[in-house]
Amino acid sequence: MSKSSNGRLPRLEDVAELAGVSHQTVSRVINNHPNVSKATREKVEAAIAELGYRRNTAARSLVTRRSQTIGVLGSELAQYGPANTLLGVEQAARDAGYFVSIAALRSVSRDAIFDALRHFTDQSVDGIAVLVPHSETLRILEEFNPGVPVVAVGSLGDDAVSGAMVDQKRGAELAVGHLIELGHRRIAHVAGPSDWIDGSLRAEGWRAALDEAGLPHDLLLEGDWSAGSGYEFGRRLAAERTATALFVGNDQMALGILRAFNEAGVRVPDDVSVVGFDDQPESGYFTPPLTTVRQDFEELGRRCMDIMLKEIEAGAAVSSTIVTPELVRRASTASPVTEH
Amino acid sequence: MSKSSNGRLPRLEDVAELAGVSHQTVSRVINNHPNVSKATREKVEAAIAELGYRRNTAARSLVTRRSQTIGVLGSELAQYGPANTLLGVEQAARDAGYFVSIAALRSVSRDAIFDALRHFTDQSVDGIAVLVPHSETLRILEEFNPGVPVVAVGSLGDDAVSGAMVDQKRGAELAVGHLIELGHRRIAHVAGPSDWIDGSLRAEGWRAALDEAGLPHDLLLEGDWSAGSGYEFGRRLAAERTATALFVGNDQMALGILRAFNEAGVRVPDDVSVVGFDDQPESGYFTPPLTTVRQDFEELGRRCMDIMLKEIEAGAAVSSTIVTPELVRRASTASPVTEH
DNA sequence: ATGTATGTTGTTAGCGCTCACAATTGTCAG
DNA sequence: CTGACAATTGTGAGCGCTAACAACATACAT
Numbered sequence: 001m002s003k004s005s006n007g008r009l010p011r012l013e014d015v016a017e018l019a020g021v022s023h024q025t026v027s028r029v030i031n032n033h034p035n036v037s038k039a040t041r042e043k044v045e046a047a048i049a050e051l052g053y054r055r056n057t058a059a060r061s062l063v064t065r066r067s068q069t070i071g072v073l074g075s076e077l078a079q080y081g082p083a084n085t086l087l088g089v090e091q092a093a094r095d096a097g098y099f100v101s102i103a104a105l106r107s108v109s110r111d112a113i114f115d116a117l118r119h120f121t122d123q124s125v126d127g128i129a130v131l132v133p134h135s136e137t138l139r140i141l142e143e144f145n146p147g148v149p150v151v152a153v154g155s156l157g158d159d160a161v162s163g164a165m166v167d168q169k170r171g172a173e174l175a176v177g178h179l180i181e182l183g184h185r186r187i188a189h190v191a192g193p194s195d196w197i198d199g200s201l202r203a204e205g206w207r208a209a210l211d212e213a214g215l216p217h218d219l220l221l222e223g224d225w226s227a228g229s230g231y232e233f234g235r236r237l238a239a240e241r242t243a244t245a246l247f248v249g250n251d252q253m254a255l256g257i258l259r260a261f262n263e264a265g266v267r268v269p270d271d272v273s274v275v276g277f278d279d280q281p282e283s284g285y286f287t288p289p290l291t292t293v294r295q296d297f298e299e300l301g302r303r304c305m306d307i308m309l310k311e312i313e314a315g316a317a318v319s320s321t322i323v324t325p326e327l328v329r330r331a332s333t334a335s336p337v338t339e340h
Numbered sequence: 341m342s343k344s345s346n347g348r349l350p351r352l353e354d355v356a357e358l359a360g361v362s363h364q365t366v367s368r369v370i371n372n373h374p375n376v377s378k379a380t381r382e383k384v385e386a387a388i389a390e391l392g393y394r395r396n397t398a399a400r401s402l403v404t405r406r407s408q409t410i411g412v413l414g415s416e417l418a419q420y421g422p423a424n425t426l427l428g429v430e431q432a433a434r435d436a437g438y439f440v441s442i443a444a445l446r447s448v449s450r451d452a453i454f455d456a457l458r459h460f461t462d463q464s465v466d467g468i469a470v471l472v473p474h475s476e477t478l479r480i481l482e483e484f485n486p487g488v489p490v491v492a493v494g495s496l497g498d499d500a501v502s503g504a505m506v507d508q509k510r511g512a513e514l515a516v517g518h519l520i521e522l523g524h525r526r527i528a529h530v531a532g533p534s535d536w537i538d539g540s541l542r543a544e545g546w547r548a549a550l551d552e553a554g555l556p557h558d559l560l561l562e563g564d565w566s567a568g569s570g571y572e573f574g575r576r577l578a579a580e581r582t583a584t585a586l587f588v589g590n591d592q593m594a595l596g597i598l599r600a601f602n603e604a605g606v607r608v609p610d611d612v613s614v615v616g617f618d619d620q621p622e623s624g625y626f627t628p629p630l631t632t633v634r635q636d637f638e639e640l641g642r643r644c645m646d647i648m649l650k651e652i653e654a655g656a657a658v659s660s661t662i663v664t665p666e667l668v669r670r671a672s673t674a675s676p677v678t679e680h
Numbered sequence: 681a682t683g684t685a686t687g688t689t690g691t692t693a694g695c696g697c698t699c700a701c702a703a704t705t706g707t708c709a710g
Numbered sequence: 711c712t713g714a715c716a717a718t719t720g721t722g723a724g725c726g727c728t729a730a731c732a733a734c735a736t737a738c739a740t
Binding site for chain 1: 719
């Protein structure tokens with residue numbers, strides 16, 4: 001960081017003096033105001049470069065009441081999905097000249113969310129992205145109006161809050177449709193927790209796809225997203241052998257199921273086909289490689305920022321955006337072996 | 341957010357008026373200055389509560405030249421390790437009353453790092469945690485002095501920069517020691533890239549442990565941390581069969597190797613033992629469950645903040661901290677089958 | 681009473697910036 | 711040459727806070 005001779009960082013006034021103009025003119029230059037003559041602008045820019053001047057964010061915030069910061073509130077920020085969404089948000093935000101402040105929830109509760117929101121309002125963020133794909137999230141957000149645009153990622157939003165989500169139902173239908181196409185008739189679902197938006201929407205999609213094909217949807221298990229819960233269900237399913245195919249709520253649970261099936265001698269895909277959800281980078285190297293539904297989390301994050309920036313900078317109304325998932329076919333699915 | 345009757349957020353002056361004191365007294369109360377009488381303090385606190393007053397961060401920053409924000413600069417923030425380290429940093433920082441600003445590097449280069457550091461100095465952060473475990477990182481950090489404490493996570497630091505790291509060499513020795521104890525004599529290493537600190541230190545630990553046991557260390561392959569590169573090496577190793585045991589640089593590459601071995605009919609651990617590094621939540625559900633070295637990334641993040649806060653608040657000198665990893669034994673390792 | 685130390689409260693200035701407005705310059709029709 | 715208007719530049723105030731200092735009250739020793 002360059003300092004002026006007196007040991008202080010240069011400020012607007014210093015630039016103005018060097019360029020022989022008023023501080024206000026310098027302010028106009030750095031804010032790209034139109035009515036500045038070309039000659040003046042160049043003089044000022046030269047002075048800025050010479051001094052290595054950088055605008056003081058705090059002073060600017062104080063008067064504009066804008067912090068150029070957006071807050072990201074997340075509950076599982078280390079997980080593949082949220083972490084990559086965060087990356088998308090960060091990229092779009094920084095490209096637009098915003099800082100990104102984060103707050104990780106240690107638990108999903110009203111108080112924890114309020115705490116984090118207050119943390120952000122204390123910082124006077126200009127917008128908040130909420131990565132808490134819980135069914136309660138929207139309701140809680142309605143109670144606490146932070147006075148700035150909020151985007152609830154993973155939901156469609158409502159009257160007060162914008163939304164950005166991947167079309168979970170569509171994803172589930174892709175997965176189940178693929179299994180039906182292969183000839184499966186008994187397709188079970190190992191779901192995520194039903195109080196998670198993604199969990200319930202994927203289950204809904206599974207049900208809808210089976211309904212449409214006139215197939216039964218009586219085989220539903222509810223896990224907790226973890227490989228461990230997948231493993232438990234895998235053991236049970238290996239013993240029961242009621243379904244010829246499994247649509248699993250995420251890749252981690254699918255991994256646990258593959259592990260349990262391998263232990264129990266159930267062959268995938270020969271005996272049972274398995275489809276996951278998310279397409280983590282590792283899923284193509286499971287044993288066997290996992291057919292799954294890819295979600296573009298970074299794109300989701302960028303879309304979230306698109307919406308938010310339009311609200312912040314153009315005063316746009318609350319809106320929402322939907323990202324379409326896609327099926328990735330790998331070795332864990334095949335046609336069922338017809339019994340004679 | 342509560343507003344005063346005139347529609348503006350309450351400020352110090354409003355609280356002072358309501359409490360019947362000067363704004364400076366209110367300032368003393370919210371900053372916990374000692375010389376305030378109990379009666380006054382209570383009056384002020386009541387007024388603060390009544391108005392829902394919250395201090396304006398920008399105004400405070402402007403005069404204190406402190407932003408109460410720490411910046412986290414990361415290169416692979418969505419990966420298991422860095423993501424959890426970030427969580428540890430966030431937790432410690434927020435508990436200490438700091439905001440956490442992030443900047444994700446799209447590529448590891450001098451320019452990208454400078455960009456991100458400038459982003460943080462623009463924000464006048466009070467400290468910077470650098471999660472870029474690249475050998476070049478320290479050198480680059482020396483060139484750009486941000487004027488605030490910096491902790492290079494994943495390294496020991498140097499004269500100018502503090503460090504916080506997991507004892508990678510120790511971890512490697514634990515892994516290799518375990519294999520030696522089981523009776524293995526030919527132990528190969530599938531390393532991470534040698535220009536990553538972790539990659540080179542783990543390779544060093546592998547070499548040191550073999551040296552000490554008087555065993556050869558000629559079987560070294562260098563991957564790129566991805567499951568895909570593990571898979572490629574796995575195919576090669578399955579064909580060559582030179583080693584009876586493998587120490588793999590991380591769990592993801594180990595997953596790729598397990599996949600390749602499974603395809604090639606190489607049984608783990610019967611034919612070859614495999615040890616990974618990291619202990620991701622999924623590693624216990626690989627086929628077979630992976631013996632690996634656990635790193636406590638959240639702890640690493642917290643320790644990083646300990647150091648930084650001591651530098652920021654107590655003016656402590658540059659220092660460093662080391663977190664000890666631990667071996668997790670699972671089914672992917674066993675004694676070699678003795679040949680007759 | 682006087683002086684000194686201590687605790688408590690108030691007053692003033694200013695951090696670096698942007699906004700609203702004032703002042704100055706240039707341009708061109710009449 | 712003058713007046714009206716637009717383009718450009720400058721001036722002053724103030725955002726909300728803390729630091730430095732001043733002022734006042736209280737206590738106690740002299």
